[in-house]
Amino acid sequence: MSEKTRLRASALAFGVALAAATSSMAEAKTLTISWWGYNGDKLNANIIEPFKKICGCDIVFETGNNADRLNKLKLRGGKGVDVIYLTDSYSQIGIAEGLFQKVDAAKLTNLADLYDLAKDPQGGYGPAYTIGRVGIVYDSAKVNPPISSWNDLWRADLTSAISLPGITTTAGPMVVLQSAKHAGADAFTDTDKAFEAIEALKPNVAKNYNTGSELVNLISTGEARIAIAQDFTLASMKAAVPTMTWAALSDGDIATLNTVNIPKGSENVDLAHQFINFILSKDVQQLEAEQGVDAPVSTKVVLTPEQAKLWTYGPDMIGKLNRLDYQKLNDAKTDWIDRWNEVFSR
Amino acid sequence: MRTSLHPALTITASLIFAILVAPLFIILGASVSDTSYLTFPPQGITLRWFTNIFEISAFRTTAITSLQIALLGTALALLIGIPAAYALNRFRIRLPSWLANVFVLPILVPEIVLGFSLLKSVTISLGLPVFIVLLLGHALLVLPYAVRVVGASLASFDFSIEEAAISLGCPPLKTFFTVVLPNISAGVIAAFILAFITSMNDVSVSLFLTGPGISTLPIQILAHMEQFFDPTIASVSVLLMILTVGVMAIVEATLGLTFLTK
Amino acid sequence: MVKRLTPWILAGPASLLVLLLLILPVGATLLATFADAKGWAAPYLAFFNSGFRRTVLWRTVEISLITTVISVILGFIAAYVVAQMPGRLKSIMIIAAVFPLLTGVVVRSFAWLILLGKNGILNSALLSLGLITEPISMLYTEGAVIAAMVYLFVPLMILTLSGVLEGIPKDVLEAASSLGAAPFAVFRQVILPLAMPGLIVGAVLVFTGSFTSYATPQLLGGERQMMMGTLLYQRAMVTFDWTGASTVAAIMVVVTIAIVLVMTRLARRLNPMAA
Numbered sequence: 001m002s003e004k005t006r007l008r009a010s011a012l013a014f015g016v017a018l019a020a021a022t023s024s025m026a027e028a029k030t031l032t033i034s035w036w037g038y039n040g041d042k043l044n045a046n047i048i049e050p051f052k053k054i055c056g057c058d059i060v061f062e063t064g065n066n067a068d069r070l071n072k073l074k075l076r077g078g079k080g081v082d083v084i085y086l087t088d089s090y091s092q093i094g095i096a097e098g099l100f101q102k103v104d105a106a107k108l109t110n111l112a113d114l115y116d117l118a119k120d121p122q123g124g125y126g127p128a129y130t131i132g133r134v135g136i137v138y139d140s141a142k143v144n145p146p147i148s149s150w151n152d153l154w155r156a157d158l159t160s161a162i163s164l165p166g167i168t169t170t171a172g173p174m175v176v177l178q179s180a181k182h183a184g185a186d187a188f189t190d191t192d193k194a195f196e197a198i199e200a201l202k203p204n205v206a207k208n209y210n211t212g213s214e215l216v217n218l219i220s221t222g223e224a225r226i227a228i229a230q231d232f233t234l235a236s237m238k239a240a241v242p243t244m245t246w247a248a249l250s251d252g253d254i255a256t257l258n259t260v261n262i263p264k265g266s267e268n269v270d271l272a273h274q275f276i277n278f279i280l281s282k283d284v285q286q287l288e289a290e291q292g293v294d295a296p297v298s299t300k301v302v303l304t305p306e307q308a309k310l311w312t313y314g315p316d317m318i319g320k321l322n323r324l325d326y327q328k329l330n331d332a333k334t335d336w337i338d339r340w341n342e343v344f345s346r
Numbered sequence: 347m348r349t350s351l352h353p354a355l356t357i358t359a360s361l362i363f364a365i366l367v368a369p370l371f372i373i374l375g376a377s378v379s380d381t382s383y384l385t386f387p388p389q390g391i392t393l394r395w396f397t398n399i400f401e402i403s404a405f406r407t408t409a410i411t412s413l414q415i416a417l418l419g420t421a422l423a424l425l426i427g428i429p430a431a432y433a434l435n436r437f438r439i440r441l442p443s444w445l446a447n448v449f450v451l452p453i454l455v456p457e458i459v460l461g462f463s464l465l466k467s468v469t470i471s472l473g474l475p476v477f478i479v480l481l482l483g484h485a486l487l488v489l490p491y492a493v494r495v496v497g498a499s500l501a502s503f504d505f506s507i508e509e510a511a512i513s514l515g516c517p518p519l520k521t522f523f524t525v526v527l528p529n530i531s532a533g534v535i536a537a538f539i540l541a542f543i544t545s546m547n548d549v550s551v552s553l554f555l556t557g558p559g560i561s562t563l564p565i566q567i568l569a570h571m572e573q574f575f576d577p578t579i580a581s582v583s584v585l586l587m588i589l590t591v592g593v594m595a596i597v598e599a600t601l602g603l604t605f606l607t608k
Numbered sequence: 609m610v611k612r613l614t615p616w617i618l619a620g621p622a623s624l625l626v627l628l629l630l631i632l633p634v635g636a637t638l639l640a641t642f643a644d645a646k647g648w649a650a651p652y653l654a655f656f657n658s659g660f661r662r663t664v665l666w667r668t669v670e671i672s673l674i675t676t677v678i679s680v681i682l683g684f685i686a687a688y689v690v691a692q693m694p695g696r697l698k699s700i701m702i703i704a705a706v707f708p709l710l711t712g713v714v715v716r717s718f719a720w721l722i723l724l725g726k727n728g729i730l731n732s733a734l735l736s737l738g739l740i741t742e743p744i745s746m747l748y749t750e751g752a753v754i755a756a757m758v759y760l761f762v763p764l765m766i767l768t769l770s771g772v773l774e775g776i777p778k779d780v781l782e783a784a785s786s787l788g789a790a791p792f793a794v795f796r797q798v799i800l801p802l803a804m805p806g807l808i809v810g811a812v813l814v815f816t817g818s819f820t821s822y823a824t825p826q827l828l829g830g831e832r833q834m835m836m837g838t839l840l841y842q843r844a845m846v847t848f849d850w851t852g853a854s855t856v857a858a859i860m861v862v863v864t865i866a867i868v869l870v871m872t873r874l875a876r877r878l879n880p881m882a883a
Contacts, residue, residue, distance in 0.1 A: 355690060359686045362685065367704055369720070369723065373719055386719075386722045429618040429619065429622070430622035436615075439617045440612070447869075447872075448626055451631070452626065454865065455630065455819060456846050456860055458840060462637065462850065462853075463634045464629060466633070471814035491763070494812070495768050498768060498769075498809040530775065532770060533775070539706055543709050545678075545709070547712075567712065583710055590703075595815065
C-alpha cells in the first residue's frame with residue numbers, strides 16, 4: 001500500500017467510525033452530569049446504573065470542584081452539561097450569571113416529599129438533594145467550659161486555638177456574618193463593625209484552613225483545638241482526636257444545601273428532570289443515607305439512631321437551622337475577601 | 347567529570363539529601379497507618395490505602411488517562427523541543443536571542459490563566475476534542491524543560507566534534523544520533539523526568555482542559571479529598587514514586603540511553 | 609537557501625506550539641483587561657492603589673528571589689557531588705532527589721506539620737533538650753514558606769545541573785589541576801563558567817516556579833504570607849472575576865519577565881562565555 005492509499009484508507013476508517021458513533025448517539029441519548037467525583041462507585045451503584053435501566057440512556061461525567069466546573073460551564077455559555085451538582089453558594093452564582101434554567105416543578109413529583117427548605121431554595125431553580133450544617137467543633141478535653149454559643153469564640157482562654165474557614169471556602173463568609181452578630185451589627189450595611197470583630201477574634205486564630213483535609217490535619221496534629229466546620233468533617237476529626245465534639249449552640253447552626261440544576265444550554269431537558277426526580281425519590285435517598293453518602297432531604301426516609309448520628313437529620317434538627325441569603329452574600333463577597341485578606345495579613 | 351571531593355562538600359551534599367528524604371519517611375509512614383486520617387508515627391500497619399486506589403474505578407481510569415497524557419505529552423515536547431534546543435545552541439547567531447526565553451513562557455504564565463485561555467480560545471472556539479487539547483496543553487506546559495534543560499546540556503557540548511564527523515562524510519541526522527545525543531543524554535533524561543512529573547502532577551491547567559468523560563488522576567484525588575481525609579493521598583504519593591522508578595527503568599531499557607551512569 | 613532556513617525549521621514546531629497555544633490565547637486574555645469601561649489602565653491603578661496588594665507583590669518578589677538564591681547554591685553543591693558519584697549510586701541519588709516532587713502538596717505540608725508544628729518533632733526535641741521552655745511557632749512565617757519552596761525547587765536545580773555537569777569533560781578539570789590551579793581557582797575559572805548555562809536555566813525555572821506558586825504558600829504561610837498566586841486564584845475561582853484575575857496575571861508576567869531578563873544579563877556579565 002502506498003503512502004497515499006494508506007492515508008486514504010485510514011481516513012475512511014475514521015469516517016466510518018465517526019458515522020457509527022454519531023448514529024448510535026442518535027439512538028441512545030447521553031446525559032452529561034457535572035459533579036464532584038468522590039464516592040463515584042457508590043453513586044454508580046445507587047443512582048447511575050438503576051437510572052440507565054429506566055431511561056435507556058448513556059451517562060457521562062464531568063468532575064471537579066464547584067468553582068472549576070462552574071467556570072467551565074460559564075465559558076461554554078451554559079452548554080455541554082445537562083445536570084450540575086453544586087453547593088448552594090455556587091449555584092447562586094450560577095443563577096446570578098444566568099447559566100441555569102428554571103425547573104418545571106410539575107415534572108418533579110418527588111418534591112412533595114422533601115423538607116420545605118429543600119424544595120425550592122433559590123427561587124424556581126433546582127432543588128436541594130442533600131443537607132448539611134456548619135457549626136463549631138471543639139476538643140472537649142482541652143476546652144473548658146464547653147462552647148455553647150458563637151460568641152464563645154472570642155473567649156480570652158482560647159488564644160491561638162481556633163482554625164477558621166478561609167474566606168474563599170463555603171463556610172468562610174459565615175464567619176463574617178457571625179462576627180457581625182457578635183458586634184451587634186448587620187454584616188451587609190455595617191461591614192466595618194463586622195471586620196472589627198474579626199480583628200478582635202484574630203488573636204484566637206492559630207491558622208485558617210482552606211480544605212477539609214487541611215482542617216483535619218490541623219486538628220490531628222494539635223495545631224488547633226476549635227474550628228468552625230462543616231458536619232461531614234467531624235467523623236475524621238473524631239477518629240484522630242476522640243474528644244472532638246460538635247458544639248450545641250444556643251444560637252443555632254447554619255444550613256448548607258447541595259443543589260442540582262439544569263444549565264441553560266442543556267440538550268436533554270426532559271431527561272435531566274427525570275434524573276433529578278429520581279435522585280429525590282425515597283428509595284435513592286434512603287440508600288444514599290444508609291451507605292453514608294449523603295444526608296437525606298426526603299421526609300420519607302427513616303434511619304436508625306446509629307445511622308442518623310452522622311447526619312443533619314429529622315424535622316427537629318432541620319427546623320432549627322439558620323438559612324443564609326446567598327444572593328446578598330455573593331454580592332458582598334469581593335469586598336469581604338479584600339477586607340479579610342487585609343485583616344489576616346497584618 | 348570526576349575529581350576528588352572536598353569533605354565539606356560531601357557533608358553538605360549529604361545533609362541536603364537527608365533533608366530531601368526525611369519528609370518522605372513521614373509520608374511513607376502515614377500511607378500505611380491503620381487510621382482514617384493522616385498520622386505519624388503510623389498506628390498499626392495496613393495496605394488498605396493502597397488497595398483503595400485500585401478498588402475505586404475513577405482512580406483506575408484517570409490514572410490511565412494521566413499516564414497516556416504524561417507519556418505522549420512528554421514525548422511530543424521532547425520531539426519538538428530537542429530540535430529547538432539544538433537550533434538555539436548550534437545556530438546561535440542566526441536566531442534572535444529572545445527566542446530562548448520564549449520557551450520559558452509556559453511556566454511563566456500562571457497556570458490557571460493558561461488553562462482558562464486554552465479552554466476559551468482552543469477547546470471552545472475551535473471545537474477541538476477534549477483529549478487533544480489536554481494533550482497539547484500538557485506538551486506546552488512541559489516544553490520549557492525539553493528546550494531549556496536539554497539546551498543547558500548542549501551549551502557545554504563542543505560542536506566541533508559534530509562538524510568533524512560531518513566533514514568525514516557522516517550524514518547530519520546520523521551524526522546527531524550517534525555523536526550529539528549520547529553526549530547530552532543526561533540532559534535529555536533530566537528533561538524527561540521533570541516533564542513527566544510535571545505533567546503527572548498538574549492540576550491547574552488540567553482543571554480547565556478536562557471535560558465530560560475525561561479527567562486526570564490529580565483532579566480525581568482532589569475530588570476524593572473533598573470528602574475523605576484518609577491516608578489515600580499519602581499512598582498515591584508513594585505509588586507515584588514507585589511508578590516513576592518503573593518509568594525511568596523502562597525508558598532506560600527501551601531507548602538504550604545510558605541512564606546517568608556514564 | 610535550505611541551509612539558511614535550517615535553524616528555523618528545527619525551532620519551528622516548538623515555536624509554533626508556543627505561539628498558537630500560549631501567546632495568542634493568553635495574549636487575548638490579558639488584552640481584555642485593557643477594555644475596562646473606566647479607562648484602559650483602571651484595573652491596574654486599582655491594583656497598585658491598594659497598599660495591601662503592593663505588599664503582596666513585593667513579598668512575592670522577595671520570597672521568590674530568596675528561594676532562587678538558596679536553591680541555586682544548595683542545588684549546585686548537591687549536583688556537583690552527584691556528578692562525582694559512581695554509576696549506581698548516582699542513579700539512586702537522582703531518584704532520591706526526584707521523589708519530593710512526587711508528593712502531593714497536602715501530604716507534603718502534613719509532613720511539615722509533623723516536623724515543624726507546635727507538637728512537632730523539632731519542637732519536642734528542643735523541649736526535651738531544655739533549649740526552649742515553650743514550643744516555638746515555626747510555621748506560618750515567611751521562613752516556613754521559603755523552606756518549603758526550597759525543598760521543592762532544589763530537586764529541579766539538581767536535575768537541571770546534573771545534565772550540565774555531566775557534560776564537562778573530565779580532562780578539562782584534570783588539566784586545570786595538573787597545571788597547579790588551586791581548587792577554588794578551578795571552580796571559579798573552569799567549573800563555574802561551564803556550569804553557567806545550567807545555573808541560568810535552573811535559576812529561571814526556580815524563580816518562575818516560585819513566583820507563580822499558590823498551594824505551598826497558602827498551606828505553610830496562611831493568609832499572613834499571601835502571595836500573588838493566591839490573589840489570582842481568589843479572583844478567578846472564587847469571585848469569577850476574570851478581568852481582575854487577568855490583571856493580576858499580567859502584572860505577574862511583566863514582573864517575572866523583567867526579573868528573568870535582569871538575572872540573565874547579570875549572569876552573562878559574570879561570565880561572557882555563557883549563553
